[in-house]
Amino acid sequence: MLSPLDRLLDYKEAVADLKRAMDRPAYILTGDESYLIRQVRDRLMSALVSPDLQAMNLVTIKGDGKITSLNPDQLLAEIETPPFMGDKKVICLDESGLFSAALPAGPSYEGLETALTQLPSSCQLILTEEKVVSNNRLLKKMRQAGALSAKIGRQDFRDLQSWVSGLCHRQGLRITREAADSLIVRCESSMSDIMNELEIIFLYFAYTGEKDISLAHIDQLCREDLTGRIFDLTDAIAAGRIDQALEMLDVLLARREPPLFIQTMLARQTRDLLVAKECKSSQKIIDSGLTQSLFFACKLAGQAGRFSMEKLEKMLENSFHADLAVKTGRLEGEEALSILVIRACQPA
Missing domain, CATH: 1.20.272.10 (Zinc Finger, Delta Prime; domain 3)
Known part of the structure; x- marks a missing residue:
């Protein structure tokens, strides 16, 4: 049986568990670093369901962050439906609101709670949530059943420096420390925003043929500092x-x-x-x-x-x-x- 993880892991801890195995019944992802959350989600989807079976065995359900936006009977039916021509069925829930408040009363939600804490071995969940209350009752029960929950926030400045430098290196470019630091600060350490700015920089350097990114280039090409x-x-x-x-x-x-x-x-x-x-x-x-x-x-x-x-x-x-x-x-x-x-x- 999987050892329970009774707290929100950080990004590095979550990745370490993924490297161990992707065998947890549910993965609950929250935090303000949407870039890394998308990476973890996409990595799980690709590993758990082969591309040729995703049309049949990968289900996506979107909510608006409130439990009332979720149809409990629909989700329960998806959980109980076995995979088609494959070993795994993956259900991706985006902004379900399941962990922001107590579940409403009623047989549908009672049945859903039971299903979420006793998922069949052929079904795994990936939940991406803007808000997760750490002492939520359902969250605690799903953790006890083996689910992983992670809060993925803005990354360490030094890690971002290395990441920016590595991305530039893959493009055959060099970036000065001052330029990288300025880019990170302008984007308030948001990896999504940094990536958007780097795409503009890479297009410019592909056109000009230059190789060295300086602070002057950041001032010229990126959002105002x-x-x-x-x-x-x-x-x-x-x-x-x-x-x-x-x-x-x-x-x-x-x-x-x-x-x-x-x-x-x-x-x-x-x-x-x-x-x-x-x-x-x-x-x-x-x-x-x-x-x-x-x-x-x-x-x-x-x-x-x-x-x-x-x-x-x-x-x-x-x-x-x-x-x-x-x-x-x-x-x-x-x-x-x-x-x-x-x-x-x-x-x-």
Whole structure:
């Protein structure tokens, strides 16, 4: 009998179990890294049902994340129907909502719960869910029956660096560390978004015949670097250049970035600079867990050196007051943001 897995595994643990064998009655996948979730799902489908039998033995049922969108009798019938000319039948459930709340009362759902926890050996389930409540009763019972559940989130920065570099290498290209780091940060570590940007880069380099991807190429070809814009804004603040800072702010607002979002980014940058100020060196910044990128650690260390601790603390305090003024209706978002930037540019 399979040993129960009584918790949500991470991506590496889930992959290790797949390498052991793909013999679990159900695979429950959740998390915000959709790229890896799709990879795991597709790997399971390909391994469990041969391509020539997928039309008959691979069933896909889509919901909207609520249990009520699922037809329990239909799913029960699919589970009980044996595979056709094959050993396995696989049912893929997308956004079933089975683990976001308790199952409704009634004989149909009672029968479904029994079936899900006592799946026939000829049937395996793959469930991809946006929301999974860790103490859900059905989830616990399916785990006890041998199901694997995994929460696949954004990956470690160093792993993403290696992944980006490897993808470029397969295309016969080289990418600088600064370029890779900037791409990862622009895409907020989303592998799907990174892949979309890389496809554009690969098309460009296939056309030009160039081989080395630099930061300049990332700036030219990829989505705008909002983090870089915030760095530039805080550079202007550090220099006390009110006109330049307000001009940069106008550019961000002209791009229809919400004032509250810019304010939040600026507050986060201020908090990061406070940590960097305490760390004093790029290596200590990395050791603190603030970032795993040497490129950005160096940028933070350099920028933090231009502020006093008192100045950064005051900026963070002003961010709080600006946020409060907007939420209580005393100021409009753009007005509060402009006042925040002007005050930040003034001497401490």
